[in-house]
Amino acid sequence: MPMLADPSIKYKPYQPLHLPDRQWPSRVKCAPPIWLSTDLRDGNQALAQPMTVAQKMVFFETLVQCGFKEIEVAYPAASDTDFNFVRELIEGDKVPDDVWLQVLTPAREDLIKRTVDAVAGCKRAIIHMYNATSCLFRTVVFRNSKEETVRLAVKHTAIVRRLTEECTAKHGTVFRYEYSPETFSQTEPEFAIEVCEAVKAAWGKAGLGDDRIIFNLPATVEIGPPNHYADLVEHFCRHISEREKIIISLHPHNDRGTSIAAAEFGMLAGADRVEGCLFGNGERTGNVDLVNLAMNLYTQGIAPGVDFSDIQAVVDVVTACNDLPVHQRHPYGGELAFATFSEHHQDAIKRGLHALRAQGEHTGPWDIPYLPMDPADLGRIRDADFRIPRVAALRARHAAQEAKSSILYYPASRGPRLPVEDTRGNHGL
């Protein structure tokens, strides 16, 4: 079927929110959010071949090493693999004391029970429950009214409360509660607030600090531009009651390719936390890329609270576990993320690096032509000198069209090498 001459007969635009006094465009971000990696849940459910327990374990350990303190490890009611993985984490004493295990459950009593059973005995757990709230889902998927949607969320929040309290009494596990009005970005803004107010009342114990309830505002499908998402988030932050007792979390997907912008604008709009995956794995076009977001903060001089000093080691684990490549041009993580092939670029970088050395490495801010950050901070080589003499040879290769590329910066661990290695199909653990 060809593309339509008039796509408006098939596709409807997003409905802008009337928010003339929006504050987020003039704010500046100065601190990192709370990070929640959902690689082992949302990322995992999106894989053609979900991870094994062994792969999940390696991935989990990598996330811990990177410094993640909140990790959504499973959808325990969906499979024995997921349930057993959570049990292995707990019984194998693999969870550092300062890390919260998060598990996802739908709003169904038997599945909530299975989910709470999965984390019993763990020190700190976040139960994350969702139900879809948008008009489309109410009409097409569940055929329920707004009132029934609220009732479903309230009834099952009360069940989460009862089951987690029983679990605390028996096993000492400390629980927090996260609720997602799934499809938030397609839900009427007032209705999203109504559902969350009802959930907060049903939970009945939102407080300060670790007692804050988490409201996650997913762009389950990214259907509008990132400024619209930010408007929705700011509207929610302004109108939800007892804001100080709430952590507002973002969960952007990347259908329009603007999840990074959506998360960054959403943080300006007041969100405290971001859920995503390393290098953007996830359903369809993926979840927001947490490495990209964290490094964007870092290059603004903000300590992101997670560490990717050996980015290639992280890439290797993620590609092996997901059996998906990280694109060579991927921001920060791609093998070519700091590569440049044109002589003018190479020359300018070389001069910039020489100037840096001449002034003393650590005396001033990083200000090198064409290089937005120091590749060495990610464990990449940044010594341009040895490659410059290769320019003539490369030019010959280009002319002959024998090779499509050369590389300026490689992972330090791998050393300089020509031509680009094809990593596809080589990710098996």
Ligand SMILES: CC(=O)SCCNC(=O)CCNC(=O)[C@H](O)C(C)(C)COP(=O)(O)OP(=O)(O)OC[C@H]1O[C@@H](n2cnc3c(N)ncnc32)[C@H](O)[C@@H]1OP(=O)(O)O
């Ligand atoms: C946006 C997201 O990422 S959401 C998370 C998506 N992840 C997953 O779904 C994980 C994989 N899921 C599964 O393995 C299964 O769906 C399970 C194990 C969780 C549940 O399986 P089943 O018990 O077969 O239930 P199933 O999903 O088919 O739904 C059964 C019924 O519950 C209803 N239902 C589905 N989702 C929900 C929900 N979130 N809340 C309440 N009811 C729901 C369905 O409409 C269906 O209704 P019906 O009785 O009229 O047929």
Ligand SMILES: CC(C)C(=O)C(=O)O
């Ligand atoms: C369960 C929710 C948070 C989700 O994964 C989504 O909406 O994308």
